Amino acid sequence: xxxxxxSDLKKRYGALDILKGINLEMEQGGFLVxxxxxxxxxxxxxxxxxxxxxxxxxxxxxxxxxxxxxxxSKRDIAxxxxxxxxxxxMTVAGNIAFGMEMRGVPxxxxxxxxxxxxxxxxxGHLLDRKPSQLSGGQRQRVAMGRxxxxxxxxxxxxxxxxxxxxxxxxxxxxxxKRLHQRMKTTIVYVTHDQIEAMxxxxxxxxxxxxxxxxxxxxxxxxxxxxxxxxADFMGSPAMxxxxxxxEKQNSGLSVTLTRxxxxxxxxxxxxxxxxxxxxxxxxxxxxxxPEALTxxxxxxxxxxxxxxxxxLIEVVEPAGSDTFAVIKLGGKEVVARLRADARIQAGQNARxxxxxxxxxxxxxxxxxxxx
Amino acid sequence: MSSVTSSNATLTxxxxxxxxxxxxxxxxxxxxxxxxxxxxxxLYLMPLFVMLTTSFKTMDEIxxxxxxxxxxxxxxxxxxxxxxxxxxxxxxxGIKGYFWNSIKMVVPAVAISTIMGALNGYVLTKxxxxxxxxxxxxxxxxxxxxxxxxxxxxxTILGSLGRFGMTLQNATGLSFGFGNPTINLVFVHVVYxxxxxxxxxxxxxxxxxxxxxxxxxVDGASFFQIFRRIMLPNSLPIIVVTVIYQFTNIWNDFxxxxxxxxxxxxxPMTVALNNVVNTSTGVVEYNVNMAAAMIAAVPTLIVYILxxxxxxxxxxxxxxxx
Numbered sequence: 001x002x003x004x005x006x007s008d009l010k011k012r013y014g015a016l017d018i019l020k021g022i023n024l025e026m027e028q029g030g031f032l033v034x035x036x037x038x039x040x041x042x043x044x045x046x047x048x049x050x051x052x053x054x055x056x057x058x059x060x061x062x063x064x065x066x067x068x069x070x071x072x073s074k075r076d077i078a079x080x081x082x083x084x085x086x087x088x089x090m091t092v093a094g095n096i097a098f099g100m101e102m103r104g105v106p107x108x109x110x111x112x113x114x115x116x117x118x119x120x121x122x123x124g125h126l127l128d129r130k131p132s133q134l135s136g137g138q139r140q141r142v143a144m145g146r147x148x149x150x151x152x153x154x155x156x157x158x159x160x161x162x163x164x165x166x167x168x169x170x171x172x173x174x175x176x177k178r179l180h181q182r183m184k185t186t187i188v189y190v191t192h193d194q195i196e197a198m199x200x201x202x203x204x205x206x207x208x209x210x211x212x213x214x215x216x217x218x219x220x221x222x223x224x225x226x227x228x229x230x231a232d233f234m235g236s237p238a239m240x241x242x243x244x245x246x247e248k249q250n251s252g253l254s255v256t257l258t259r260x261x262x263x264x265x266x267x268x269x270x271x272x273x274x275x276x277x278x279x280x281x282x283x284x285x286x287x288x289x290p291e292a293l294t295x296x297x298x299x300x301x302x303x304x305x306x307x308x309x310x311x312l313i314e315v316v317e318p319a320g321s322d323t324f325a326v327i328k329l330g331g332k333e334v335v336a337r338l339r340a341d342a343r344i345q346a347g348q349n350a351r352x353x354x355x356x357x358x359x360x361x362x363x364x365x366x367x368x369x370x371x
Numbered sequence: 372m373s374s375v376t377s378s379n380a381t382l383t384x385x386x387x388x389x390x391x392x393x394x395x396x397x398x399x400x401x402x403x404x405x406x407x408x409x410x411x412x413x414l415y416l417m418p419l420f421v422m423l424t425t426s427f428k429t430m431d432e433i434x435x436x437x438x439x440x441x442x443x444x445x446x447x448x449x450x451x452x453x454x455x456x457x458x459x460x461x462x463x464x465g466i467k468g469y470f471w472n473s474i475k476m477v478v479p480a481v482a483i484s485t486i487m488g489a490l491n492g493y494v495l496t497k498x499x500x501x502x503x504x505x506x507x508x509x510x511x512x513x514x515x516x517x518x519x520x521x522x523x524x525x526x527t528i529l530g531s532l533g534r535f536g537m538t539l540q541n542a543t544g545l546s547f548g549f550g551n552p553t554i555n556l557v558f559v560h561v562v563y564x565x566x567x568x569x570x571x572x573x574x575x576x577x578x579x580x581x582x583x584x585x586x587x588x589v590d591g592a593s594f595f596q597i598f599r600r601i602m603l604p605n606s607l608p609i610i611v612v613t614v615i616y617q618f619t620n621i622w623n624d625f626x627x628x629x630x631x632x633x634x635x636x637x638x639p640m641t642v643a644l645n646n647v648v649n650t651s652t653g654v655v656e657y658n659v660n661m662a663a664a665m666i667a668a669v670p671t672l673i674v675y676i677l678x679x680x681x682x683x684x685x686x687x688x689x690x691x692x693x
Binding site for chain 1: 580582583585586587588589590591592596600601604605
């Protein structure tokens with residue numbers, strides 16, 4: 001049985017449906033990231049797990065025990081808040097110990113627990129300071145220390161890194177991941193940053209408008225998005241979504257993409273996508289990630305179905321590690337990701353390789369995945 | 372801005388002349404502003420000055436001298452007399468008893484109304500319930516009710532409480548404070564002050580981060596533990612504002628005091644002072660009257676001096692953050 005089970009969870013504010021029947025399962029020691037644009041209900045979902053907001057219907061079970069109706073303090077959870085929520089009137093040690101104090105843990109035991117956590121997070125020298133005397137990163141550590149010291153069944157993180165500057169955010173991200181690997185804790189983590197989601201998660205749940213769009217491993221979400229929203233939301237630069245037409249010939253299926261000038265590009269479709277036959281002659285949305293569209297030398301050697309085509313490069317954006325090129329295809333601007341030293345120039349034709357193993361197809365009306 | 376213009380102006384001789392012109396204009400403006408401020412400061416301090424000097428003069432000096440003159444032979448006798456000997460109505464034991472009456476009334480009234488206002492503000496912002504805006508609106512309404520319109524209904528209620536106290540007295544031998552004039556005044560001031568204290572605390576707690584309350588909930592703190600350990604320790608500015616406001620209002624109140632405790636041994640300072648000054652027998656002892664008035668004003672002055680900077684800061688904090 002799963003460690004964390006959320007079944008058919010609904011949350012309504014008056015006439016407004018915030019969560020429309022969420023189902024999630026999570027094994028012990030996993031790292032679940034709830035990701036989505038603002039207003040998608042991810043924070044509300046976290047708050048219902050924490051017990052800070054009531055649920056309208058459905059159930060939440062942790063380790064086989066239903067916690068849906070329990071007070072936050074009875075759920076055996078700890079939470080790290082976006083603003084850290086450190087008590088300004090208490091010292092760092094007081095902040096970390098407050099939860100134990102409220103639970104009547106004896107002073108010696110508290111002291112030992114504080115010391116242990118301080119060692120793990122390297123905040124031993126800060127214990128006597130007030131939160132106002134700490135830097136952003138230090139506050140973040142104290143907030144995590146306050147959660148860690150309780151040794152709860154479930155850790156909840158509500159966008160914990162969004163108040164940090166870019167460099168510190170990357171450092172703390174690594175630190176959280178290391179902490180999770182070492183402590184083997186079960187974590188539910190909310191973020192709107194898809195890179196955070198990809199790097200930290202063992203499972204990602206993508207939400208939009210209170211509906212769970214897809215739930216799976218990071219690789220699954222990235223490579224097999226279940227609809228156009230997930231495909232577009234995950235990954236940076238975003239997946240190219242262009243309209244094309246499916247054609248069926250003797251040699252097999254192919255997809256045709258229009259171009260502003262010259263012949264349309266005709267690409268063969270990798271085997272195993274036979275259900276596209278039903279869409280022959282119809283418009284579909286062809287999705288390809290920038291890294292699957294590259295210069296022939298940089299293309300994946302293990303790819304089964306590669307197609308090459310000359311494309312007019314409109315813009316070249318060197319990013320140091322890679323060079324991004326913008327071309328016009330299928331009525332859209334398409335981003336290709338080339339090796340850093342690829343010899344291309346804006347306004348000139350260059351040969352690009354399409355890795356069709358990685359291509360995905362969507363229905364333009366329902367936006368759902370076809371193949 | 373002005374430093375930028377002046378550095379540009381030094382580039383040419385012509386504009387240097389302009390600069391000196393601008394300088395002198397600024398000087399005139401400064402003098403006018405400070406002059407006006409000085410005049411008004413003197414105007415406002417004049418009564419205090421007259422009171423203070425008069426209270427240290429002998430009666431001879433008052434009758435024969437200038438009101439604004441400094442005392443020729445300063446004496447503390449008027450203060451001593453006001454404190455321990457002057458006649459309030461028919462009893463001549465000074466105002467000290469009434470001073471303590473006021474203290475006994477003000478301290479509990481301020482403490483209770485502040486604590487209750489803080490609790491109200493806490494509930495109205497962090498434990499919202501359906502209709503919380505209506506409740507707050509009604510409490511705000513209490514701030515706009517004029518004193519006079521409360522007088523008669525309150526007298527009726529206090530009368531009933533007094534009769535209830537009598538009944539208790541007859542039944543058990545103890546009245547439990549029902550009908551006691553000081554306790555009546557505490558009750559009146561708490562009820563009347565609740566609207567203001569709730570307003571202060573609600574606006575302060577509105578800007579208070581809700582995540583702190585949530586964190587404390589997850590940490591297992593109860594309703595009152597959160598209030599005592601998280602809210603109150605972080606409310607010093609607004610507590611000071613509320614205490615100053617309530618203290619000065621209740622200490623200086625004359626209407627309720629004279630209506631509900633206007634006679635007898637339990638009258639507060641303000642009523643007693645009025646009775647000292649309004650005496651119709653003998654010579655009017657201005658020096659004693661002034662000393663008595665100064666004694667009546669000292670507690671509020673002390674509160675302002677000790678906590679005044681918090682008062683301004685607290686009002687500002689609420690305004691900017693809210």
